[in-house]
Amino acid sequence: MGKRFRVLVFLLVLSGVGTLLGSALSRSGLEDTNPLPPSVLPGTPERVKVEVLNGAGVPGMALEATRVLRDLGFDVVYFGNAGTYSDEPSVVLDRVGDSAKAAAVGEVLGIPLVRTVPDSTLLLDLTVRLGPDWEHPGTVAETTNSDDPWWDIRRFFRKGTSPARKNP
Template sequence: MRLGRYMTWRGFVAGAIVVVAGLLLRGPIRAKPASIEGGKPFRVEVLNGSGVRRAGQGLAEALRARGFDVVDIRNADRMDYAETLVLDRVGEPKYADAVARELGVQSSYRQRNEDLLLEVTVILGRDLASHYGEGS
């Protein structure tokens, strides 16, 4: 009788360990990629132009958490952008407008560059950097 209880308890503990390990190893649950009214998902790059350390990474993580497919994160051509810019890269403003709305940016701009193989570029400026950089 005592051995039976021991084996049952041992089996329970082993099962609990397997369940917890499975949850931990599964990784984060990803949100569905953002799309426009049931359309195709679109790709976004984030360029940090704010001068605030790691702000681009923070913004990219926030966009991913909201379902956007952030495919590239790097520094912008300069670090003195006062305002965040959202650029339409393919001549389809609905994609850039969706990102601009999500960020609370007033408008998006058209700057086609189909060589980039993405739909939207976000250049993070100082206006939003404090929300996403180190210490935020």
């Protein structure tokens, strides 16, 4: 029984050391593989906090705009439906008196109408209210210039064209 006990203790110690070593090695690689986005790195400008409201009632509209803004580093703190739907055009509302931030978001989303409507109770910089006139910035070029079927991979190998466009 003494020999079996020593073998069992040896195997337990070996598995414990292996577990600790494996854990240490796997954790060391995690820090380098997940860098912080540019907007959170030290020394970068303050985040632009945005809320995106679907004012047209089109399903998924606020989510599309949110994805565009987040991909570009904007901090979308809320997205969803507006309190009421209307036919009013899309608008970017500046809530803190910084029209440069509002103009930047308007340019990214293709919304020319920017207004300053300060509201210190919202705890955000901008409100984007999407109207029925808003289209995803990439949709127009992708849908109007492509005659190729979606499955045709030859479009990726044409010189001087993007996958969504065809040479005239």
